[in-house]
Amino acid sequence: MRKMKAVYLTMALMLGAFSLSACGSSNGSSQGTNTPEGTATAGSSTEASAKPSAKPVTLTFLIPNTEDVTPYNLIFKEFEAKTGNKVEVQALPGGDYDNMLKTRFSTGDFPDVFLMQPGTKQYVKLRADETLYEWSGEAGVWDNVIDTIVDFQKDAAGKAYGVPFGKTGMMGVFYNKDVFEKAGVAAPTNYANLIETAKKLKADGVTPFYEAVKDGWPTQVFYLTGWVSQVDQEIGDEGVQKLNVNQLKLSDIAALKDLFVKSKEIKDLGLFQKNTLSGTFDELQNELGEGKVAMAFMLDGILPQLEKKFGKDFVTNKIGFFPFPTAADTGTAMITPPNQLMVPSKAKNLDAAKELVKFMISKESVNIFYQSQPGIPVFKDATSELYPMQQTVKDYIDEGKSKVNVQNRLTASFLDLGKILQNFHITGDVDTAIKEMDANYVKDGNSKRLEGFE
Numbered sequence: 001m002r003k004m005k006a007v008y009l010t011m012a013l014m015l016g017a018f019s020l021s022a023c024g025s026s027n028g029s030s031q032g033t034n035t036p037e038g039t040a041t042a043g044s045s046t047e048a049s050a051k052p053s054a055k056p057v058t059l060t061f062l063i064p065n066t067e068d069v070t071p072y073n074l075i076f077k078e079f080e081a082k083t084g085n086k087v088e089v090q091a092l093p094g095g096d097y098d099n100m101l102k103t104r105f106s107t108g109d110f111p112d113v114f115l116m117q118p119g120t121k122q123y124v125k126l127r128a129d130e131t132l133y134e135w136s137g138e139a140g141v142w143d144n145v146i147d148t149i150v151d152f153q154k155d156a157a158g159k160a161y162g163v164p165f166g167k168t169g170m171m172g173v174f175y176n177k178d179v180f181e182k183a184g185v186a187a188p189t190n191y192a193n194l195i196e197t198a199k200k201l202k203a204d205g206v207t208p209f210y211e212a213v214k215d216g217w218p219t220q221v222f223y224l225t226g227w228v229s230q231v232d233q234e235i236g237d238e239g240v241q242k243l244n245v246n247q248l249k250l251s252d253i254a255a256l257k258d259l260f261v262k263s264k265e266i267k268d269l270g271l272f273q274k275n276t277l278s279g280t281f282d283e284l285q286n287e288l289g290e291g292k293v294a295m296a297f298m299l300d301g302i303l304p305q306l307e308k309k310f311g312k313d314f315v316t317n318k319i320g321f322f323p324f325p326t327a328a329d330t331g332t333a334m335i336t337p338p339n340q341l342m343v344p345s346k347a348k349n350l351d352a353a354k355e356l357v358k359f360m361i362s363k364e365s366v367n368i369f370y371q372s373q374p375g376i377p378v379f380k381d382a383t384s385e386l387y388p389m390q391q392t393v394k395d396y397i398d399e400g401k402s403k404v405n406v407q408n409r410l411t412a413s414f415l416d417l418g419k420i421l422q423n424f425h426i427t428g429d430v431d432t433a434i435k436e437m438d439a440n441y442v443k444d445g446n447s448k449r450l451e452g453f454e
Helices: 002-016 070-083 094-106 121-125 147-153 177-183 191-203 217-244 254-268 281-289 302-310 312-318 350-360 363-372 388-398 417-427 430-447
Strands: 039-043 058-064 086-092 113-116 163-165 167-176 207-209 293-299 319-322 333-336 339-342 379-385 402-404
Touching: 058 070, 058 094, 058 350, 070 086, 070 350, 070 363, 086 094, 113 350, 147 163, 147 402, 167 177, 167 217, 167 281, 167 388, 177 191, 177 293, 177 312, 177 319, 191 207, 191 254, 191 293, 217 254, 217 281, 217 293, 217 333, 217 402, 217 417, 254 417, 254 430, 281 293, 281 302, 293 302, 302 312, 312 319, 319 388, 333 388, 350 363, 363 379, 388 402, 417 430
Parallel strands: 058 086, 058 113, 207 293, 333 402
Antiparallel strands: 039 379, 113 339, 163 339, 167 293, 167 319, 167 333
16 A cells, blocks of 8 residues: 555656656656657757856756756766866755755755756745746747747746756657557547547457556546647636636636546446556556557656566557547647756856856757757757657647646646546546536645635
């Protein structure tokens, strides 16, 4: 039981993207950790232009000890060679990183640069307008960051107190290519086509979808991926901002209710496995890998797990991916954002700290990072090894058809969503599930004393 609780917590953090330890360098993602096949170009920032300092200094760089410091040390070595400035890495315990960071801020013991979880919710946590340097007008920072991440990084006032750094993850539908080929079906072109495909797969003797209800957290992926393809189309960025200040209720969003209806329809049609209530993430991997299940709504953390069980060749050549489709097209790819670099406005070496951040997002530096930690880059000209399904998501990004996970765009959280969805799989009561989701969201906003919730 203790082990299961640990697994649940870890994956819940991956979904919400609130933990640096779960992201590697991108919150909620573990893609590319086993040197996957395939090379793709994504982006980087400007060329490194750091110049030797007249009076070299030693900068402090704060990072959780759950992060691999290898690529950072390689980048800092190049920074020292070009500027004479040294960088001292200070690793704090990952589980207590936020609290220790807040303590240092309260005592005035500011690092020069620190790594932080993604999103504008961190601005609220750190009282950014009082404590952090603001980057939105800084030259040479944003030109080569992909548009989706640029939009995500800025708050409602257009300010950015963090600079994205790392890789992006993804959630959507992972499928077994051999199973699809045997049944004579292809990746769907719209949602109706997805249901038709699932029915054909069932007729061919294969379970169309697997849902790990017992573990709880996997059930969230259907709704989070469906959000970017369906809910965002209804409420837009303006609606998300209204949710952020409690001016829009989750229970009033028709497209969100429709996602619950769609999930219930899949169950009623018998398109999930028979034992959804006892379904687990581990069994999902086995069933998908053995071809007993065709598809699963899942995050990319499944890839290294499948690779351990079935090999790199299997993951590279036999696993495909597509986003949650809409009524009209193939949908929008849901991505999880990278971590961010932050500089305290009262940093002892503010100018040198800003120079370090710009050096870290230069083309040379980000390529050093991705060589050590492959994944989908958030910069336009970087080089990174990708699984084919990651390349699929990168293509969506390049086409302007990607959106960051809504949980990263909201300051309040969807509390206990996994438990709500477990109950929903039992009762099938759409209205009750949405009301509970809405009530828990408002409860979290109240507890955090957010604007509009008090």
